[in-house]
Amino acid sequence: MKAKPRIGIYGLTSCAGDQLVLVNCEDELLTILEAVDLRSFVMAHSDNPEGELDVAFVEGAVTQESDLETLKDVRSRAQILIAIGTCAVWGGIPYLSGMGTPLSDHVQVDYAIPGCPIEKTQLLKAIASLLRGDLPLSLPHPVCLECTIRENNCLLQAGEICCGPLTAGGCNARCPSLNRACFGCRGASHDPNYVSARQILEKHGFSVNEVRQRLALFSGKAYEKEGTQVG
Amino acid sequence: MARIHIDHISRVEGHGALTVELDGNTVRDVKLNLFEGMRGFERVVLGRPFTEIPAIICRICAICSAGHAITAHMAVEKALGIPVPAQTELLRELAFLGMFIESHSLHVFALALPDYLGYAGIADMAQDHKEVVTKALQIKKTGNAVQELIGGRAIHHVNTTFGGFGKLPSQSEVRELRAQLANCLTDMDGIVELLAGLSTPDYAGEEILFMAIRPAGDGYGFFGDTIVFSDGREAPVDQYKTAFQETESQYSNAKRSTVDGLPFMVGALARINLFGDRLTGKAAEALAKLQIPVPSKNALYNNLAQVVELVYALERAIEICDQILAEGLKAEPLPEVIVRSGQGTVATELPRGTLYHSFSFDDNGLVTAADVITPTALNQASVEQEITNLGTSYAGQTEDELQFLFERLVRAYDPCISCSVHIVQVKAEGRHTID
Ligand code: SF4
Ligand code: SF4
Ligand code: SF4
Numbered sequence: 001m002k003a004k005p006r007i008g009i010y011g012l013t014s015c016a017g018d019q020l021v022l023v024n025c026e027d028e029l030l031t032i033l034e035a036v037d038l039r040s041f042v043m044a045h046s047d048n049p050e051g052e053l054d055v056a057f058v059e060g061a062v063t064q065e066s067d068l069e070t071l072k073d074v075r076s077r078a079q080i081l082i083a084i085g086t087c088a089v090w091g092g093i094p095y096l097s098g099m100g101t102p103l104s105d106h107v108q109v110d111y112a113i114p115g116c117p118i119e120k121t122q123l124l125k126a127i128a129s130l131l132r133g134d135l136p137l138s139l140p141h142p143v144c145l146e147c148t149i150r151e152n153n154c155l156l157q158a159g160e161i162c163c164g165p166l167t168a169g170g171c172n173a174r175c176p177s178l179n180r181a182c183f184g185c186r187g188a189s190h191d192p193n194y195v196s197a198r199q200i201l202e203k204h205g206f207s208v209n210e211v212r213q214r215l216a217l218f219s220g221k222a223y224e225k226e227g228t229q230v231g
Numbered sequence: 232m233a234r235i236h237i238d239h240i241s242r243v244e245g246h247g248a249l250t251v252e253l254d255g256n257t258v259r260d261v262k263l264n265l266f267e268g269m270r271g272f273e274r275v276v277l278g279r280p281f282t283e284i285p286a287i288i289c290r291i292c293a294i295c296s297a298g299h300a301i302t303a304h305m306a307v308e309k310a311l312g313i314p315v316p317a318q319t320e321l322l323r324e325l326a327f328l329g330m331f332i333e334s335h336s337l338h339v340f341a342l343a344l345p346d347y348l349g350y351a352g353i354a355d356m357a358q359d360h361k362e363v364v365t366k367a368l369q370i371k372k373t374g375n376a377v378q379e380l381i382g383g384r385a386i387h388h389v390n391t392t393f394g395g396f397g398k399l400p401s402q403s404e405v406r407e408l409r410a411q412l413a414n415c416l417t418d419m420d421g422i423v424e425l426l427a428g429l430s431t432p433d434y435a436g437e438e439i440l441f442m443a444i445r446p447a448g449d450g451y452g453f454f455g456d457t458i459v460f461s462d463g464r465e466a467p468v469d470q471y472k473t474a475f476q477e478t479e480s481q482y483s484n485a486k487r488s489t490v491d492g493l494p495f496m497v498g499a500l501a502r503i504n505l506f507g508d509r510l511t512g513k514a515a516e517a518l519a520k521l522q523i524p525v526p527s528k529n530a531l532y533n534n535l536a537q538v539v540e541l542v543y544a545l546e547r548a549i550e551i552c553d554q555i556l557a558e559g560l561k562a563e564p565l566p567e568v569i570v571r572s573g574q575g576t577v578a579t580e581l582p583r584g585t586l587y588h589s590f591s592f593d594d595n596g597l598v599t600a601a602d603v604i605t606p607t608a609l610n611q612a613s614v615e616q617e618i619t620n621l622g623t624s625y626a627g628q629t630e631d632e633l634q635f636l637f638e639r640l641v642r643a644y645d646p647c648i649s650c651s652v653h654i655v656q657v658k659a660e661g662r663h664t665i666d
Contacts, residue, residue, distance in 0.1 A: 011246075013270055017293030017386045023337065024385060026372035030364070033354045044341060045352030046241040046638075063269060066246075093290055097271025117293065117386045178383045178390045178397035183286060185387070217275075217287065 005054040005130065008040035010074055012067040013100060014060030017117035018085035019043050022057075025120055035131060053078040055130055061087045061100030068106060075107040080135070082126070083109045086116040090187045090219035102221065111135055114168050116185035116218060122170050139170045142189040143182050147173035155181050156204050163214055165197035184215045188222030235634055240641055242342040242352065247646060249637055251618060256626035261615040263641070265607070272603075281307050281570075281596040285391070288588070288603065292647055293386045294337070297330040297378055298581040299588075299603075300388050306588040308393055310575030311596070314566050319395050322381055322560075325551045326388065327453055327579075329377025331544040332415070333385070334582035335499070335537040336374060338645045339426075340367035343534045346639045347429045363425060366418045370541070373411045377548060380404055394566035402556060409552035416513065416545040426538055427520045431531050432636065436620035438526045439613070440493055441501035442475070444468065444578050444585055451502075451509045451543055453580035459505055460490065461526065468578040471587050477604070480611070487612045488604070494612035497584025498644065499536035500527055507539070514543035530617040531643045537582070570596040581606055583645050607646045614644050 011019050023044060025032065040048040056078035062068050075081055083103045086092045089112045094100025103109050113122055113136075126136040143164040147154070150173055155162045163184035164176060175182045201211050215223060233253040240247045252260040275287055284307055289300035301323050308315055340363075341353040350356040357364040375385040380400050382388030390397045400408075441461040446452035458466045458474050466474035475490040489495070504525050507518055521535045576589040584606030591600040621640055625633060 015290050015293045015296070017290075017296070020293045020386055023341070024371075024375055026368040026375075029368065030354075030357055033357075038354065041352075042239055042241045044242065045354065046345075047351040048241070061270070093272065093275055093287065094270040097274040099269055099271035099274075116290070174384060175389045175397075180383070180389055180392065180397040183283075185286075214283075217283065 004035065004037040006039050006052060007036045008050070008053045008056045008074065008078065009038075009043075010040065010056060010058045010070060011043060012058065012060035012070060012088070012103075013063040013094060014085070014087055016043060016059070018057075018059040018088075018115070021117045021120055021123060025124060028124060032127060051077065055080045055082065057082050057084050058103060059084050059088055061091050061094040061102060062106055063094050063100040071103060071107055080110045080130070081107065083112045084118050084123070086114050086185060086187045086218045088112075089114045090221050092116065092218055096216055096218075096220050111138075114187045114219075115170065119171055138190065139168065140190045141169045143167045143169050143171065143173050143176070143186070145169055146171070147176045147182075149173075150177055152176045153179075155179070156200065159204065161201075161206050161210060161214065163211070165200055166211075166215060184218050187219030188215070233630065235630055235637065237634060237638060240638055242345070242642055247641070249618070249641060251622055251633075251637060253622060253626060253633075256623065258619045258622035258626070261618045261622070263611055263614050263618075265611065265646075276598050276601045278597050281311065281590075281592055281598065282393075284590060284598065284601075286387075289387050291603070291605070294334050294647055295330060295581045295583065295586070295606075296387050297326050297382055298579060298586055300382075300391055301326060302577055302579045302586055302588045303590075304391055304393060305579070306575040306577040306590050307592075308575070309577060310573035310590055310592055311568060311571060312573065313393050313568055315394050316563055316566075318561060318563065321551060321554070322396065322399075323391070324452075324454070325548060326378060326381040326391070328544045328548040328551070329374050329381065331374070331453075331540060331582050332377065332548070333371055333374030334645075335541045335544070336367055336371040338582070339534060339537050339541065340364070340371070342645070343639075343642055346635075346642065363422065366422065370415045370418065370545075373408075373415050374544075376408060376411060380408055392565065393568055395563060399560045399562060400555075402559065405552050405555050409549060409556070412545055412549050412552065416542070416549065419513070419517075419542050419545065423517045423520055423538065423542065426535065427522070431529065431535070432639075434529060434621045434624035436528045436617065436624075438528055439500075439504075439530060439617070440490070440495040441504045441527075442490075442495045442497050442585060442609070443501045443505050444580050446506060446509070446580075449509065450511075451506055451514070451547075455578075458578065458585075460495065461501075461504055464490065468587075469576045471576065471578065471589075471604075475609075477608075486608055488609045489612050494616045495609070496530060496533075496613040496617075496644075497606050497609045498533055499540050499582070500530065500533040501584065502580060503536040503539060510539070510543060512546050514539055514546055517542045530613070531640060533643045533645065537645070540582075570594075574600075583607060583647055584609055605647070607644070610644050610646065614641060614646070 056074045091102040129136040160181045162181040164182040167184045168186040168189040235251045237249045248264045250262045285303035288303045289296045378385045383390030444455040445457045447455045477486045518539045523532045572594045574591040587604040589602040
């Protein structure tokens, strides 16, 4: 990649949380801004030259014609398009309400960073990889693995419904580490072992429907595919 | 007839457009179109269990997510009669203050200050004003640190629950946070001096009508039970439906609110106008130094009112940390929740103004009706009125100059367009009325 990659940051229909995570990298922000050629970031900046892009980060779901136009335009100008946030990756709440769809329904997405919002550490690692000219690595493990490594007490075993077995890791089991059950905000994990996860949940007395409803909040789309229904 | 159109206002959160029609020196028409797409919160909440409501509702907006999450918890607690211990209230206030520190510093330094100093954004501004930008980012970071510690995550808190928290902060974490807050408060001295030297463009207008919630107790603050207008009108929060009127807009995805046809303004400037005399300490000093004319006729002063509140939030957060360090935190069991039907309405003051949450539940604790009114929606009519005043005062200027002033005024309201569009208003029987 060139010395200064041309970057654009876009928000479709969203809460702006993932763009805000970038703005919240207070310690790194000025360094990042020096290392890249920022071509567009309307939320933070006036005078956006746009044009050709090496990397575009796109947040939010497609809910209206103008979102689709923006997305297609950005795709046509960008070498690499990265979906940031569970709304962009899975559709999030707009998908559940039937009002929005994820980016990959409309254009090719080269890399996905899930999270509601995305984790700062994962974003910074991704930017570092991109600056080196590589695509970042995906995280294949579920929240449960991170939770076990942190030696938390398992909430499922304590009788609470926890979505950790089926949810994409990367948050370092944020919620169970605070004694709060995971509610699946990062969306479905890459290759979750649905059958065993389902058995674990049922063993602890949770109806499949209950789990389904919870997981549907953020990544209902993931559970529509053949053979992956949690129920 | 001249027409000024800005199709995507920059340095605000979300998607907004502004159209102003000028006829000679007269402003004929102003339309603020908040066109962020619909996400369908109203369809999602209906029929869902009360336990999920705060986590869904806070996704309306990231910048004031903590406010949505905590207010939703309070409304559910009110509906179901869940008792809230004083310690929980204190920690929630601390989380709110963290949100104010983060949100106000983001808006004042990164979104509004570039207008005063003549830059396109914070990145350009940093090249000439590295010291102030570095300090500003440190203050913003501290606001996030407060939210991380109490809320478990800076955006979309996960640690808050009904009546309490998943995990309480340790004394050493609170001590560390207090030290950071104290540094920020010291840094604010110089920043207030700098901002006091900047001039705010003037324009001719009437006294603005303000609305805010009267803080409980004698001090300044963001929680209370009474809606107050600057012309003397008052109403209890649970009668908000008659305190002002909402109408659908022909051209915007947000509703417009007025009181007897009059636009009103909410937010920092409203609170300073109504309750600024309750400020003490460095916040009172900042208010004096920044010379905000009260009663205000110029909405651009909202930027400086936020600076005063930034000082207040830092001081009050330090006070709370000191109280925690002196008294310690008790590990309390979470209150037992008895699922039942009920209705709860709560209003709180967020960085951008008053937020209303009202939810009804059936016997199984499932949502039957929901209503959320956000600050940016409340401000829409006021923005249009002040643009008219500003445009009338500067009618002779070039289009570029007018466009810059208009954008600057919209930005002064610190609009959060995701919030304003995603109005939730549903009833089980009547189906939803607006997205
Ligand atoms: S994924 Fe979450 S944080 Fe990101 S835009 Fe959607 S609701 Fe907001
Ligand atoms: S608490 Fe949740 S995430 Fe942690 S091990 Fe148990 S099921 Fe997995
Ligand atoms: S533990 Fe689950 S709900 Fe919590 S942040 Fe991680 S993925 Fe999201």
